[in-house]
Amino acid sequence: MFRKQPAFALLGFGVLLSIFILVFPPIPSFDYDFEQFFPQDDSDLAFYQQFEKDFESDNDYLLIALQNENGNLIAKSFLEKCDLIKEGISQLSGVDTLISILDLELPVIGLFGISYSKVFDWENEDKLKQTSTKLSQFKGSLISSDGESLLFLIKNDSNLSKEQGDTLYHQIQEVFRANEIIPKAIAGKIQTQGDFVTLMQAEFGLFLGASLVLILLTLVLIFRSGWGVIVPILVLGMGILWTFALILYAGRSLDIMSVMQPTIFLIVGLSALVHYFTQLTKKLREGYPKDVAIFETFQELTFAVGLTILTTAVGFLSLYFTSIPALKGFGLWTGIGILLNFLVILLLTPGLLYLFPLSGKQATQAKSFSTLNGLFLWILKHRRLVLSAFFGVTVLAVIFGGQLKVNGFLLDNLPTDHPIQENFKYFDSEFGGSNPMEIYLEAGQRVSSLLDFEALKEIEKLEGKLSETLGERQYVSPLSLIKTLNQAQNQGSTAAFTFPSQGQYLRMRRYFDQLVKIEGPKVLSSDQQSGRISSRVEDLGSLEMGKRRAEILDFVQREINPDFLKVRWTGTAYLIDRGHESVTKQMLQGLIVAFAVVGLIAGFLFRSWRLSFILLIPNVIPLVWMLGLMYLLGIEFKLTTSILFTVAFGIAVDDSIHFMAKLKTELDRGKNLLYAIKRTFLEAGRAIFLTTVILVVGFALLSFSQFGVTHFTGLLISVTLIFALLADLFLLPILLFPLKKAWDKKSKARIKD
Structure with missing residues (x-):
């Protein structure tokens, strides 16, 4: 397939396919759903999905804080304007409910049963003054802690698509603009999702363009010829076109992880082309005719380069074996994309090269050979020093890495100075938190329902512990319904919003059926056997929240009687934390798959388990060093950093595979082992160095991203590739030297046969 006529035929096919894609382009769509980071094999996810059906989603909300620019929150004109906004938003399609202090009603029990009274009435100045004294009960929930803003808690319909969420958020903004009020802060899924996607679209184009510029500069510096620049640009451009066409034709939306894919595809493809073009210029310089040089270059190198591409793809494909949908999709399509780009290189590059007049000029060839020869001799002389250095740094990295902590935040991927971060911090400080907190409650065997006095006493103990551990805040629960009813029996007095005495409890039992029907968040099932404690907490990070949650659950184990009350933590924030806590498992799953595949490849190449083991050593060490580097840079372990170990291994092992294939x-x-290692070091060493430089510079581009996952991918992988280069050039030859006796024995046996 690499001779002239077949190459032209394949080139023609590639051009026609590219024209088809351009004439019938797929429609790109961007999406962001943080629920894709939930671990799918976790029983807690299945439990939450049932909880969501029984009660409601804890994530379909939008928090809006409104503040009077004139400074007086309870000014009549400001409240009237807020009420108009509330009515306008409530009527929008996609809005389920809007909870605010403006229309909140509390029950009052009188001679004629239950009636309802508005908490806040601004019909005239007298009523406004009279009811404003009741607001202190709602500070930190519907009124900010500083008393300067009020909250709109908008619950939107569940399962809104990205487009429907964008439309609803735009309509809400229009209502505010029409009433000339700018919210103090906004936080919630439909807002965050839209801002994430806007930033994704900008970065996707930015990194695609930056990668192309980088490739152009790299090709000019390395090959300094027209064909050495134009051919790779055409091939890699078509590779990107085919890859994203396949992804989009398959119906997959581009997500936050997709920002990295253009750079990954272009840089990995370029590193493969550098191997081919380095060999091709060598043959042209040695006097081979162009047609022969092209054919022999692709004939000789395709197996070795194909193996390096395969190991890179395996690094990404191994993410498919994790339990996180976002990582599975990213790993699968990135791995497929890398293989497809290599296929494009094989299909198009030979045909394009036959069209160009080629020369064998290439800068710094003799100088690089001299440098590598001197380096090889130095390594031979200082083997013990090199081994000691690698051993010492590795031990330090293990010590540092062992101190790394697993910790993740909900908005990890956004820059710390992004407006969304500021808005969430405002709700954390003034309204008790922005993260939903859900605890599932179930009646024990010795009570008939969660409204039994004994069950309520257990709930009160639990809420007391929650306040002690998480800070004072409002809870919506079966107990809050009972406290509301107790307040109703005492003419709405805020002081009576407490747990009732047994006598008060007995008097209110006849109102329980009416109580369950009160509008608002559902906290009790129709049979009163299950319920929830719902609130919002600050985003403390999975590490700190995990400690506090463990303390609370330990309290439940010791102090809550399961015969009266059963407790289970749930909710989307909890599932996100569970995802972060599973990073070790996710990383090990990916690495085991990658190690196994690379070991099989090495075993197939050399028919030697010993060489397979040696091949792994210089590629595991950079991963250990990455652990140490993360500790020194203060980078914590989380889902988006744990996956980098598998990806880095898959990319870094390419150079080792190339080295071993050349060896x-x-x-x-028929060369003896020591001479073969030297020739491999000199000839493969230059290509390894060049491809590492390309990969490092390419991935370093990603470190300029505003997204956390993209930034850390660029930073850590680029540094790890430098570690891998050092291991391949300094450590791998030394590890191979002791095999001389075994290899000579094997060679003699083969000659004898």
């Missing part, structure tokens, strides 16, 4: 070629030519 095998030299040995097959």
Whole structure:
């Protein structure tokens, strides 16, 4: 397929396919759903999905804080304007309910049963003055802690699509603009999702363009010829076109992880082309005719380069074996994309090269050989020093890495100075938190329902512990219904919003059926056997929240009688934390798959388990060093950093595979082991160095991203590739030297046969 006529035929096919894609382009769509980071094999996810059906989603909300620019929150004109906004938003399609202090009604029990009274009435100045004294009960929930803003808690319909969420958020903004009020802060899914996607679209184009510019500069510096620049640009451009066409034709939306894919595809493809073009210029310089040089270059290198591409793809494909949908999708399509880009290189590059007049000029060839020769001799002389250095740094990295903590935040991927971060912090400080907190309650065997006095006493103990551990805040629960009813029996007195005495409890029992029907968040099932404690808490991070949650659950284990009350933590924030806590498992799953595949490849190449083991050593060490680097840079372990170990291994092992494949070629030519290692070091060393530089610079581009996952991918992988280069050039030859006796024995046996 690499001779002239077949190459032209394949080139023609590739051009026609590219024209088809341009004539019938797929429609790109961007999406962001943080629920894709939930671990799918976790029983807690299945439990939450049932909880969501029985009660409601805890994530379909929008928090809006309104503040009077004139400074007086309870000014009549400001409240009237807020009420108009509330009515306008409530009528929008997609809004389920809007909870605010403006229309909140509390029950009052009188001679004729239950009636309802507005908490806040601004019909005239007298009523406004009279009811404003009741607001203190709602500070930190519907009124800010500083008393300067009020809250609109908008619950939107569940399962809104990205487009429907964007439309609803735009309509809400229009209502505010029409009434000339600018919210103090906004936080919630439909807002965050839209801002994430806007930033994703901008970065996707930015990194695609920056990667192309980088490739152009790299090609000019390395090959300094027209064909050495134009051919790779055309091939890699078509590779990107085919890859994203396949992804989009398959119906997959581009998400936050997709921002990295253009750079990954272009840089990995370029590193493969550098191997081919380095060999091609060598043959042209040695006087080979162009047609022969092209054919032999692709014939000789495709197996070795294909193996390096395969190991890179395996690094990403191994993410498919994790339990996080976002990582599975990213790993699968990135792995497929890398393989497809390599296929494009094989299909199009030979045909394009046959069209160009080629020359064998290439800068710094002799100088690089001299440098590598001097380096090889230095390594031979200082083997013990090199081994000691690698051993010492690795031990330090293990010590530092062992101190890394697993910790993640809900908005990890956004820059710390992004407006969304500021808005969430405002709700954390003034309204008790922005993160939903859900605890499932179930009646024990010795009570008939959660409204039994004994069950309520257990709930009161639990809420007391929650306030002690998480800080004072409002809870919506079966107990809050009972406290509201107790307040109703005492003419709405805020002081009576407490747990009732047994006598008060007995008097209110006849109103329980009416109580369950009160509008608002559902906190009790129709049979009163199950319920929830719902609130909002600050985003403390999975580490700190995990400690506090463990303290609360330990209290439940010791102090809550399961015969009266059963307790289970749930909710989307909890599932996100569970995802972060599973990083070790996710990383090990990916690495085991990657190690196994690379070991099989090495075993297939050399028919030697010993060489397979040696191949892994210089590629595991950079991963250990990455752990140490993360500790030194203060980078914590989380889902978005744990996956980098598998990805880095898959990319870094390429150079080792290339080195070993070249070594095998030299040995097959009858060279003794030491001479074969030297020739491999000199010839493969330059290509390894060039491809590492390309990969490092390419991934370093990603470190300029505003997204956390993209930034850390660029930073850590680029540094790890430098570690891998050092291991391949300094450590791998030294590890191979002791095999001389075994290899000589094997060679003699083969000659004898």
